[in-house]
Amino acid sequence: MALTVFNTMGNRKEPFNPVVAGKVGMYVCGVTVYDLCHIGHARANVVFDTIVRYLRYRGYEVAFVRNFTDIDDKIIRRAASEGTDYLTISGRYIEAFYRDFDRMGLLRPDVEPRATGHIPEIIDLVARLVAAGNAYAVDGDVYYAVKGFHGYGKLSGKNTDDLLSGARVDVDERKRDPLDFALWKSSKPGEPAWDSPWGPGRPGWHIECSAMAMKHLGETLDIHGGGKDLVFPHHENEIAQSEGLTGKPFARYWVHNGFVNVDNEKMSKSLGNFFTLREVLAKVKPDVLRFFFASSHYRSPIDYSDRSLSEAKAGLDRLYRAKEKAEGCVAAGVMAASIPAGVDFSPLRDAPAKFVEAMDDDFNTAAALGHLFDAVRALNRLAPADPATERGKAAQFLAGYELLEPLFGTLGLLQAPAKEFFRGDEADPGGVTDGPGRLPAEEIDRRIEARKAARARKDFAEADRIRKELESLGVLLEDSRAGTTWKYKD
RNA sequence: GGCGGCAUAGCCAAGCGGUAAGGCAGAGGACUGCAAAUCCUUCAUCCCCGGUUCAAAUCCGGGUGCCGCCUCCA
Numbered sequence: 103m104a105l106t107v108f109n110t111m112g113n114r115k116e117p118f119n120p121v122v123a124g125k126v127g128m129y130v131c132g133v134t135v136y137d138l139c140h141i142g143h144a145r146a147n148v149v150f151d152t153i154v155r156y157l158r159y160r161g162y163e164v165a166f167v168r169n170f171t172d173i174d175d176k177i178i179r180r181a182a183s184e185g186t187d188y189l190t191i192s193g194r195y196i197e198a199f200y201r202d203f204d205r206m207g208l209l210r211p212d213v214e215p216r217a218t219g220h221i222p223e224i225i226d227l228v229a230r231l232v233a234a235g236n237a238y239a240v241d242g243d244v245y246y247a248v249k250g251f252h253g254y255g256k257l258s259g260k261n262t263d264d265l266l267s268g269a270r271v272d273v274d275e276r277k278r279d280p281l282d283f284a285l286w287k288s289s290k291p292g293e294p295a296w297d298s299p300w301g302p303g304r305p306g307w308h309i310e311c312s313a314m315a316m317k318h319l320g321e322t323l324d325i326h327g328g329g330k331d332l333v334f335p336h337h338e339n340e341i342a343q344s345e346g347l348t349g350k351p352f353a354r355y356w357v358h359n360g361f362v363n364v365d366n367e368k369m370s371k372s373l374g375n376f377f378t379l380r381e382v383l384a385k386v387k388p389d390v391l392r393f394f395f396a397s398s399h400y401r402s403p404i405d406y407s408d409r410s411l412s413e414a415k416a417g418l419d420r421l422y423r424a425k426e427k428a429e430g431c432v433a434a435g436v437m438a439a440s441i442p443a444g445v446d447f448s449p450l451r452d453a454p455a456k457f458v459e460a461m462d463d464d465f466n467t468a469a470a471l472g473h474l475f476d477a478v479r480a481l482n483r484l485a486p487a488d489p490a491t492e493r494g495k496a497a498q499f500l501a502g503y504e505l506l507e508p509l510f511g512t513l514g515l516l517q518a519p520a521k522e523f524f525r526g527d528e529a530d531p532g533g534v535t536d537g538p539g540r541l542p543a544e545e546i547d548r549r550i551e552a553r554k555a556a557r558a559r560k561d562f563a564e565a566d567r568i569r570k571e572l573e574s575l576g577v578l579l580e581d582s583r584a585g586t587t588w589k590y591k592d
Numbered sequence: 593g594g595c596g597g598c599a600u601a602g603c604c605a606a607g608c609g610g611u612a613a614g615g616c617a618g619a620g621g622a623c624u625g626c627a628a629a630u631c632c633u634u635c636a637u638c639c640c641c642g643g644u645u646c647a648a649a650u651c652c653g654g655g656u657g658c659c660g661c662c663u664c665c666a
Contacts, residue, residue, distance in 0.1 A: 281654080332666070333596095366659070
C-alpha cells in the first residue's frame with residue numbers, strides 16, 4: 103500500500119518517492135495579484151491544500167511553498183489605469199486573497215515568497231544562465247535560448263519544430279529564435295524597475311518561480327503544482343531555466359489540476375464567463391465549495407453551475423447532520439466509548455483504511471468521499487434520538503464520529519460547528535446566512551414556543567400552521583424526543 | 593495543423609481486466625399526531641462498430657461527439 107501520484111512528466115501514475123524519505127518539498131504556483139480570484143483559482147488552491155493536508159495526515163513532513171507574482175505586465179497596466187502604483191495594486195489583491203481564502207480554510211504555506219522580494223536571487227540566476235551560455239542579453243532584455251536546451255518540450259509533449267510551425271509565437275527580431283522567452287525585461291520610463299547588470303528592468307514571469315523554488319526548497323523539488331494551463335509554457339520554461347543550469351531534475355512530480363468550466367467551457371478572464379470567489383462565497387458556505395471540488399477527481403474538469411452548487415449543498419447537509427448529532431452528544435456530557443462489532447458497522451470501522459486506500463490512489467477525493475458516506479450511513483444507525491437518555495448509544499455514536507473527524511478534516515470539510523453551518527455565524531457578518539429577510543433567531547424561538555404550547559393541547563392544526571409558516575420563511579423545524587430544533591433551509 | 597484529455601443511471605460522480613462505489617433527485621416501507629431527519633428496500637450493463645481474452649465500462653483498432661493546450665491564464 104503506497105501513495106501513487108499522477109506525474110504530468112511522463113503522463114502516468116507513479117509510486118511517490120520523495121528525495122528524502124518522509125519529507126516533501128512542494129512548490130505551487132500562486133496567483134498574479136492584479137484582480138480578485140475566481141473559482142478556478144479557488145479550485146487550484148483547494149486541490150493543493152487538500153494534497154498538503156493528506157501528505158501530512160500520512161505522516162510526511164511537508165515544506166509547502168506558494169508564491170505571489172506581485173510584479174508583471176497586468177499589474178503594471180492595472181496600476182496605470184487606476185493612476186496608482188504597482189504596490190498599491192499588489193497589496194490590495196494580496197489582502198483580498200487572504201480574506202477570501204482564509205474563509206475557505208486554506209492552510210497558510212510555510213513560505214510565501216513574492217517576486218519583488220527575490221530580485222537579487224532572480225538576477226543571480228539570470229546572470230548565471232547568461233554566463234553559462236543558456237541566455238543572452240539584447241538591449242537591456244535577457245532571453246533564454248531555448249534551442250540550447252535539449253529537453254525542451256518534455257513536460258508538455260511538444261517538440262520545438264511543431265511549436266515553430268505554429269503561428270502563435272510572437273515575432274521579435276531581437277530574439278535569436280521565436281521560442282526564446284524573456285528572463286529579464288528592461289523597463290520603460292515610469293515603470294517599476296530594479297537595477298541589474300543589463301540596466302533597469304524587472305523579472306520575466308517564469309524566472310521568479312525557478313529562483314524562489316530553488317532558494318526555499320533546493321534544486322530538486324518533490325512536487326511542483328499548478329493549474330493545467332501552466333504546463334506550457336510556464337512550467338516548460340521553468341524546467342529549461344532550472345535544469346539548464348543545474349543539470350538536475352527540477353521536480354520529481356509535476357501535478358496539475360483540471361479546470362473549472364461554465365457551460366462546458368473553461369472559465370477565464372478572457373471569455374468573461376468567470377465568477378469571483380467572493381461572489382460565490384456570498385451565496386454558499388466555504389464548505390460547500392470544498393465539497394463540490396472534492397466530489398470529483400482533481401484532474402477532471404468540473405462544471406460550475408447553480409445546480410451543481412445546490413447538489414453539493416444537499417450532500418454536505420447530510421454530513422453536517424452527522425456532526426450536529428455528535429455535537430448533541432458532547433453537549434449532553436457523553437464520553438466516547440467504542441464502536442460496536444458487526445457487519446452493520448464495518449463501513450464505519452474500516453473508514454480510515456478505505457479513506458487512505460482511495461487517497462493513496464492519486465488523491466482520489468471522490469472515492470474517499472464515497473467511503474465516508476458509507477461510514478456515515480453506518481454511523482447514523484447508532485444515532486440516539488435523545489443523547490441525554492440514551493447515553494450508551496450516544497457514546498458509541500460519538501466514538502464513530504471521532505473516528506471520522508480527522509478524515510473530514512483532511513478534506514477540509516466539516517470545519518465549522520454544525521449550528522453555525524445551519525444557522526449562520528454571528529462572528530462572520532456578511533456571511534451567507536446573514537442576508538436580509540432572515541427571520542431572527544429570537545423570533546423563531548418565540549414561534550417554536552407557541553407551537554410547543556399548541557402541540558401540548560393537541561391543537562395540531564395550529565402547530566402545523568406555525569411550522570408551515572416558518573417553512574415559507576425559510577426555516578425548517580425538526581422535532582425529536584430531545585425537543586424541537588430549527589435550521590435555515592437555503 | 594501539432595499535442596493531450598473526456599464520453600458511466602434524470603443530474604453529479606468513482607471504478608481502469610473478473611461480471612457497475614457514493615451523492616442528489618425519484619419510488620415503496622419503518623419511525624412520526626403530521627412533517628423533517630434517520631434507517632431498510634428499490635432505480636444503469638457503461639457513446640457506436642470491430643478485435644484480443646475463459647472474462648472488458650475497463651486492453652487494442654476504427655468511428656462519432658465534446659473539451660483543453662500550442663498566446664496572458666489556476
